[in-house]
Amino acid sequence: MGRRSDVLELAVLGLLQESGLHGYELRKRLNALLGPFRALSYGTLYPCLKSLLAAGWIHEAGAGNEAGTATPASPLAGRRAKIVYELTAEGKERFQSLVSHPGPAAWEDERFDVHFAFFARTDAGTRLQILEGRRSRLEERREGYRQSMHRSRERAEQYTLELQRHGLESVDREVRWLSELIDTERASNMTHPPHDGDRPPLPAPAPGPDHESR
Amino acid sequence: MGRRSDVLELAVLGLLQESGLHGYELRKRLNALLGPFRALSYGTLYPCLKSLLAAGWIHEAGAGNEAGTATPASPLAGRRAKIVYELTAEGKERFQSLVSHPGPAAWEDERFDVHFAFFARTDAGTRLQILEGRRSRLEERREGYRQSMHRSRERAEQYTLELQRHGLESVDREVRWLSELIDTERASNMTHPPHDGDRPPLPAPAPGPDHESR
DNA sequence: GAAGCAATGTATCGGAGCGATATATCCAAG
DNA sequence: CTTGGATATATCGCTCCGATACATTGCTTC
Numbered sequence: 001m002g003r004r005s006d007v008l009e010l011a012v013l014g015l016l017q018e019s020g021l022h023g024y025e026l027r028k029r030l031n032a033l034l035g036p037f038r039a040l041s042y043g044t045l046y047p048c049l050k051s052l053l054a055a056g057w058i059h060e061a062g063a064g065n066e067a068g069t070a071t072p073a074s075p076l077a078g079r080r081a082k083i084v085y086e087l088t089a090e091g092k093e094r095f096q097s098l099v100s101h102p103g104p105a106a107w108e109d110e111r112f113d114v115h116f117a118f119f120a121r122t123d124a125g126t127r128l129q130i131l132e133g134r135r136s137r138l139e140e141r142r143e144g145y146r147q148s149m150h151r152s153r154e155r156a157e158q159y160t161l162e163l164q165r166h167g168l169e170s171v172d173r174e175v176r177w178l179s180e181l182i183d184t185e186r187a188s189n190m191t192h193p194p195h196d197g198d199r200p201p202l203p204a205p206a207p208g209p210d211h212e213s214r
Numbered sequence: 215m216g217r218r219s220d221v222l223e224l225a226v227l228g229l230l231q232e233s234g235l236h237g238y239e240l241r242k243r244l245n246a247l248l249g250p251f252r253a254l255s256y257g258t259l260y261p262c263l264k265s266l267l268a269a270g271w272i273h274e275a276g277a278g279n280e281a282g283t284a285t286p287a288s289p290l291a292g293r294r295a296k297i298v299y300e301l302t303a304e305g306k307e308r309f310q311s312l313v314s315h316p317g318p319a320a321w322e323d324e325r326f327d328v329h330f331a332f333f334a335r336t337d338a339g340t341r342l343q344i345l346e347g348r349r350s351r352l353e354e355r356r357e358g359y360r361q362s363m364h365r366s367r368e369r370a371e372q373y374t375l376e377l378q379r380h381g382l383e384s385v386d387r388e389v390r391w392l393s394e395l396i397d398t399e400r401a402s403n404m405t406h407p408p409h410d411g412d413r414p415p416l417p418a419p420a421p422g423p424d425h426e427s428r
Numbered sequence: 429g430a431a432g433c434a435a436t437g438t439a440t441c442g443g444a445g446c447g448a449t450a451t452a453t454c455c456a457a458g
Numbered sequence: 459c460t461t462g463g464a465t466a467t468a469t470c471g472c473t474c475c476g477a478t479a480c481a482t483t484g485c486t487t488c
Binding site: 022023024025042043046047082083 | 464465466467468469470
Binding site: 429430431432433434435436437438439440441442443444445446447448449450451452453454455456457458 | 477
């Protein structure tokens, strides 16, 4: 499967862990998972489901009439049924495998969020690895901004500069966020050491976005 | 031209205002403009240049040998020349038009940065309009996050929640940034009132990302 | 002075993914 | 009883991106 859809694969497999879902609900969860905006298209989801089906990681299960209403009249003809997708045993294994040793780049922009969302089902070592990978990725980017701003010192143009200043600041905040998470993870690893399948540390409630300004 | 490339169109037209450039250099400037990362592909740039050419906004100008070395041996055959793209008169008009009355959605994620980058060549009224549009867009998104977090209060999962908390905080910062810019713009409009083609206000140097922590 | 190699430069192709759209069912309001 | 919205499945065209191929400098390093 393609360059980006492997992250979709992970997300779908992850969401189906809990229980079987149909496409529509799956899409809603998917969109909620990564932030309530940036909608995922059905033109992406359904082909992905098909390929997961073909790979044998999920299977379809009709759900028009299993609890309650016995098929009222004719079981034949049209009657478009809901299709509930469920994980197969192989699918569960696949998810564990994806989550335990992340591909070449779990710290890229689109992938990181999904991996993070499933941290509860990821072992502590891998969590740390992904967080640190993400941090260096962002540190590179921060360095890129610094270089770029330094280069354009003279040829400076006010608004462009402001844009870059803001970009740099954002990346910088992101790095600090990751550093805090990493510290939390490490502290939690200390107190209760490399013991397989341990509980995730909760990253401290944090004082909130400081909401009374403006 | 397609859904996304119209922002590319604006960017290219804007960059060529200063002087003619060839594709390679254009790509570098483009990438620097939006942030030093997220590279733009030639597979996007060249088709765009072609369509701009077809529309008559730009024209090609050979630049292999105008200052110095007279064509040494044979002017025939291979000899691949640099192609410098320059704006036509229509191209300049087109840019002004794009910049003065922004399309249906100059405040969307990908478009906003480019429009902002060319604020120096945008009149004060339009600047304010775009900044405010962007802000409401982000306020909607913030509201989306709030809703989403509230909904998943019970079914809460630590890491997912943390991800959303961080997302909300980021959007919130973005909104504050825009509010500051808007205030600055407005103040500057006061002191030197609606007079066509006025100088842009510089948005205050700002104390910087506060760099000694950790 | 040529061999190696990084940067500059132009160009295309396959395919992933998105927006738009078509279709169909259910249910509540009017 | 019909309008309309939420739920639900599905496909198609088109855009854009990553990969790749190519050619030309210009530089170091023997």
